[in-house]
Amino acid sequence: MALFGVDETVIAVLAPFAAALVAPTAVRMFWHNAAWLLAIVPALVFLHFFSYVGAVSQGQTFEEGFAWVRGYGVNFTFYLDGLAVLFALIVSGIGTLIILYAGGYMKGHPQQGRFMSFLFLFMGSMLGVVTGSNLLTLFIFWELTSITSFLLIGFDHLLAASRRAAMQALVVTGGGGLALLAGLLMIMNVTGETEMSNVIVSGEALRNSSLYIPILIMVLLGAFTKSAQFPFHFWLPNAMEAPTPVSAFLHSATMVKAGVYLLMRLNPVLGDTAAWITILPFFGGLTLLVGTLLAVRQTDLKLILAYTTVASLGLLVMLTGAGSEVAIEGAVIYLFAHALFKGSLFMVAGLVDHECGTRDLMRLGGLRKAMPITFLAAVLAALSMGGLPPFIGFIGKEMLYDGTWNLADNALLLTVVAVLGNGLMLAAAFGVAFKPFLGAPTKTPKHAHEGPVLMWLGPLTLAFCGLAAAVGIGWTGGSLIAPMAGAPVHGDYHLIPAHISAPFYLSLITIALGLFIFCRLDAVRQIMARVLKAIGWGPDRGFDQFISLVVRFAGVFTAIVQPGKMQVYMNTVFVVVALALLVPMGLYGEAPSMPAMPDFHFYEWLVLALIVMGVIAVLVARTRLIAIVSLGIQGFAVAVLYMLFGAPDLSFTQFMVETLSVVILALVMTRLNLSAHDNRPFRETISHAVIAIAGGIGFGALLLAVTQVPFDSRLSDFFAANSRVVAHGRNIVNVIIVDFRGFDTMGEISVVMITGLAILALIRVRKRGGKKEETPPGDGSLAPVSDAKPEVAP
């Protein structure tokens, strides 16, 4: 399918980015009601991906997009199969509801437009992750989700806690992303493929490769940090500093599942090895238990949900690594159910917080009268989370018990872990859904009342989806779940178990266990609190220790290589330059022979004399200003020389560069309040002179040596032949700069601009610092100017 020559999927992925651009304007025009308008974008994206469901459930796959950087195999390609489509549906579907919810939640916030914009940026990035086929594009989208997550967690940037949480999330997920990049590059190296669609059918190539273990470790680092697996789980609860729409969208329903997505995606080519079925269930199971235990210890609604999200992700990883098809199917259906109920519960938590002014379980109670719709959504979602019939969570749980119970290895162990985790999860879910609403009404900071339609629409819709998906399990299973699991259509999903077997009994045990813990929630919480206090140390503290270690190391390192003395820098640079030029020439006997004296015209002699005089003038100048201006004499004379020998562009630039260098140097001098005279002691002058002469001889010898090598004219010929014909320009130098090598120039002007910004910042720092510092801006200010020189060299 194509629109204006661009595949529709490309447009669907880019649409949220476009929406991000218009969101601030829309919010400025229509206030919070802009949400209704903006939600159309993800809704259309949802419809687009929905149109693939039929074909994909028949086992068809689609590849769309176009080539991007051909030379490196970087393409803007998308691959749609069952896995990608269901993820894309979750992202765009929940995204639509979240945009509406954010409209109500952030109503009246002065930065609402920016918030919406960030949400859309994330949505686009996440769609790119789940549909991207090219490995490098996939990586870029992957890191974009980390960056947008950073922006959203740190949205309340005035709060120190928000800033810390944002930084922590970025360091953990961004660092994991770099590991993932290494893994992807190795995958590309081993398989020789750059497209995911080709990699996943590469069969045994990766498993039989000697790089299998490094690849596995790198990919797992990427996936585990993103999906908050123990011991990287700590960033996720901290990320709850973000406004609730973010927690509901990124940190429960979508972004944190990117790691699980990656594992499921690579399961066909990386899975089913001893390492895979050991590491994944181990860390997954551990995360499940740690997550649920920490969850019941919390009293903050959002933190409870955050830790149960960690636990659910652990469960998903455990099932993905269990190594059986039924387990994978269980994982898929549970993932789908989790997105629905957890998104809903988070929005409920936000709604309660928004209307009551607190989300502390201890201070909430009896809200069922004041907030009936919210209560309904909470109950429906919690029943699904607790795995009770007739909800999708129940079917998911049946399926995953079926998976773990019939495993070849470790069946009993994994089943026990799953039952324990699910029991605790049920207790936590009921804690969130019933505690605030039942019992006697308490006094809350705000007078509690039902939220606006924008806010209850999302949670209620998701909660009902959880019910509808279970009632219509025939369609859900056949069209969404089975194609995603990659299995041939099973059609073997039942709301009511077809026969009473092990999974059913396990469900009964889970529910009984959950209800038992729920009734003793306060006691369990106190026990957990005491245990945690006894342990004392956690990965969160470890992160702080790690960061302070890095900072201290950086401080020591900087103190060594950057003493802050201009003279040391200059000496080092020029000594190294002189050595680099002279030593190899001496070692390899490449010193040039003395050329014969050419026949100069008298005016050429004149210019040469001018250059020498200029240099002498610099040396004998009484004040620094005179020395700087005299440097100009020599520079201008060189420019004239260029002109005489047929390089007008070079000469032109040299003139301007010399003029500006003199002006800027003179300004720097006056600004730094340098003394007018050169006060170096004699010994220093001598050592500087030695360095300068060595450098000069080195450069002179190098140029002579270069000109004595036979000239290879292939490039010159190419440019001379094609400049006029292909690029429609007679000035070859300019044509090279702006056309043939335009991309290089793009990089260079970016450097010019960044240098300018850096210098500006340096000057500002000096100004604010007031007193003189040892960082003369003049040092860097020549950078863009000297950049210009090699630029035009033909």
Added chain:
Amino acid sequence: MNTVIFRTVAPFLTALMVLFSIFVLLRGHNEPGGGFIGGLIAASAFAIYGIACGVQPVRRALRVHPMSLSAFGLLLACLSGLPSFFSHVGFLTAHWVYPEVFGVDLALSTVIVFDTGVYFVVFGSITSIALALEERESD
């Protein structure tokens, strides 16, 4: 440098140099010149103006911060690569059109847009550095 003659001439000189810099920019594709040199000339024009009349008048004359001009230039250079996106060729591949305006054949291209971007980046960056240096602590 603060003479009456210099101060009187400087605005005219600046205007002339800016004009010349644009001329140099536009002729660049066929004759010596181009965005880099043009930008440098324009930067020196405003440096002269700044030395003669002070920094504030220059800032007023430019209306926006020179760094914004620099950023605008980079944006322009990037945008000039976009048409190649839609015609499915390599990024920054040149596109030419030859419209006839008042009976004169004009050769317009994405290349000149790119070169104009270079002009603004060089001009903006160097001018902001020069102005920042010219500003005294008391300003």
